[in-house]
Amino acid sequence: MRLQNPTRLERRLGDTETSYFLPSRESGVNDMYLHLGFSAQAQALQRDRVAHVWAILRLKHPLLACSVEMRDYNDLRFILNPYASPEAVLQSADENLIYRQETKGELIDSYLNGPRTLSAQRLSCVIISQELGQFSPGHSRPNRSAMRAEDWFDYDFLLCTTHFIGDGMALHQCANDFFTLLSSKTSSEELHDILKEEWRIRYGSQFSEISLPRSLEERLPLSSGKLQRAASIVDFELSQGRLLGGHSFPRRKGNDRKTVVPTVAFDEDRTRGMLKLCKSRNVSISSALFAICNIAWARTRNDNPHLPVMMYSALNLRPYLSADELNDSYWFIAISYFNVVLPGFLPTSHVEKMFWHRARSAKEQSTRAAKHRMIISRSREMAKERGERARCWAKEDDDKVNGTDMPPPPPLMATVAVKLPSTALIGLSLLGNLDGIYRHAAFPQIRLHTLTTGSRQRSGAMLLFGYTFVGKLWISLGYDENGFEKGVVERFWENVLTAIEELLL
Numbered sequence: 001m002r003l004q005n006p007t008r009l010e011r012r013l014g015d016t017e018t019s020y021f022l023p024s025r026e027s028g029v030n031d032m033y034l035h036l037g038f039s040a041q042a043q044a045l046q047r048d049r050v051a052h053v054w055a056i057l058r059l060k061h062p063l064l065a066c067s068v069e070m071r072d073y074n075d076l077r078f079i080l081n082p083y084a085s086p087e088a089v090l091q092s093a094d095e096n097l098i099y100r101q102e103t104k105g106e107l108i109d110s111y112l113n114g115p116r117t118l119s120a121q122r123l124s125c126v127i128i129s130q131e132l133g134q135f136s137p138g139h140s141r142p143n144r145s146a147m148r149a150e151d152w153f154d155y156d157f158l159l160c161t162t163h164f165i166g167d168g169m170a171l172h173q174c175a176n177d178f179f180t181l182l183s184s185k186t187s188s189e190e191l192h193d194i195l196k197e198e199w200r201i202r203y204g205s206q207f208s209e210i211s212l213p214r215s216l217e218e219r220l221p222l223s224s225g226k227l228q229r230a231a232s233i234v235d236f237e238l239s240q241g242r243l244l245g246g247h248s249f250p251r252r253k254g255n256d257r258k259t260v261v262p263t264v265a266f267d268e269d270r271t272r273g274m275l276k277l278c279k280s281r282n283v284s285i286s287s288a289l290f291a292i293c294n295i296a297w298a299r300t301r302n303d304n305p306h307l308p309v310m311m312y313s314a315l316n317l318r319p320y321l322s323a324d325e326l327n328d329s330y331w332f333i334a335i336s337y338f339n340v341v342l343p344g345f346l347p348t349s350h351v352e353k354m355f356w357h358r359a360r361s362a363k364e365q366s367t368r369a370a371k372h373r374m375i376i377s378r379s380r381e382m383a384k385e386r387g388e389r390a391r392c393w394a395k396e397d398d399d400k401v402n403g404t405d406m407p408p409p410p411p412l413m414a415t416v417a418v419k420l421p422s423t424a425l426i427g428l429s430l431l432g433n434l435d436g437i438y439r440h441a442a443f444p445q446i447r448l449h450t451l452t453t454g455s456r457q458r459s460g461a462m463l464l465f466g467y468t469f470v471g472k473l474w475i476s477l478g479y480d481e482n483g484f485e486k487g488v489v490e491r492f493w494e495n496v497l498t499a500i501e502e503l504l505l
Helices: 015-024 047-060 086-095 104-113 168-182 188-203 226-241 268-280 285-300 351-371 375-402 488-503
Strands: 009-012 032-041 067-072 075-080 097-100 124-129 152-161 263-266 309-316 335-342 422-433 446-455 462-469 472-480
Touching (some): 015 075, 047 086, 047 168, 086 097, 104 124, 152 168, 226 375, 263 268, 268 472, 285 335, 285 422, 285 488, 309 351, 351 488, 446 472
Parallel strands (some): 097 124, 309 422, 422 462
Antiparallel strands (some): 032 152, 067 075, 309 335, 462 472
């Protein structure tokens, strides 16, 4: 995409982007957030400085500053209106920068359960909050009149973006870049010079070749011919047909959605012990968490022990994508999904031996999904299927609102094939060691101490997160507490923590 002095830049959404955009229209389903709790001195969080950092990132990563225009279900477009000046970039960033005086819990609850923060016209924003009178633990609490420039305070940071412009890896890399630049010794005047140079590169008279990051589907290598494409379709259908899962949490309907995110962090010594134990058993903590959930569910409510338990997780496709010659932004969505299937029964003895066996099975299934020779074609077919399904459901929803929906066709009298159950119990978002992304030494003026992440959910949704951050293992469960039979999810969560204590510590 090469435009000389463009008045507007646009491109169509790909299938994966579409599958996330269409469900988000009504109430922001899948809108992501990343919360970071940190300590800093007050001067580091001056609004003008924060706005400059946010403006620079929005220039470097244009999808953050786009809007979406929907012409029809098959024609959705990112729209970027170029900035007339560096000052216009700064103004736009400031309009999408929010300062509050709320606790972490209030911030997250408001984002997850309150009115939608984002929209098709606002795809990202940053929220900075300091609870009134809050000082960093370990530092004295002086009188307001005695505050000094060197005093440290506790702050909460929320990076909010729609899911169709990026994934978890983009979210965390952006936060690392944000705090690296914010904590640098660069003066406010120097930050403004950086902003002006970034604007000149993209919109100035000397160089105006700009583009939006290409979609996942555009960057996946293409099949070489008709025969290979046909084989890809057959392989995908066969792989989907082999998925078998007969367990799900009992749901309740008719209640307003309320997402909660109970979170537990294990201290550094216990985390090191768990990681060492997993390594000695030749598995990762991520693989172990699949087995932990498997056992926790069997102890919670296992009505169908003869059927396997299926769980799903995201698959990072970035290593398989071709380069984007005109845009080096990491803000784009590049994920697919895979499933782990484990037995549904729980033996009465040798539970520990069975646990490690299932953890190794989870590792093998995860590795097989990530390294399968058909991973590219399977990811392409899955994106196509998800896009088509999202368009179909979006039209059905719109027809209901407009009163033009048609009754479903009558059921067939006879069915030749019997469809096997393929229900997933839960999704796991396993982010790995985030200390490999957050270069804490690069921002000594900022001390990160807490991380929570998730998204606005649809009714009856659930997702378990596991990651290592500041040397600690964090486990959190985001779920709609009004969407499930009372007490079942709470017992499952207790059983998850008990199984970790029993088998990993």
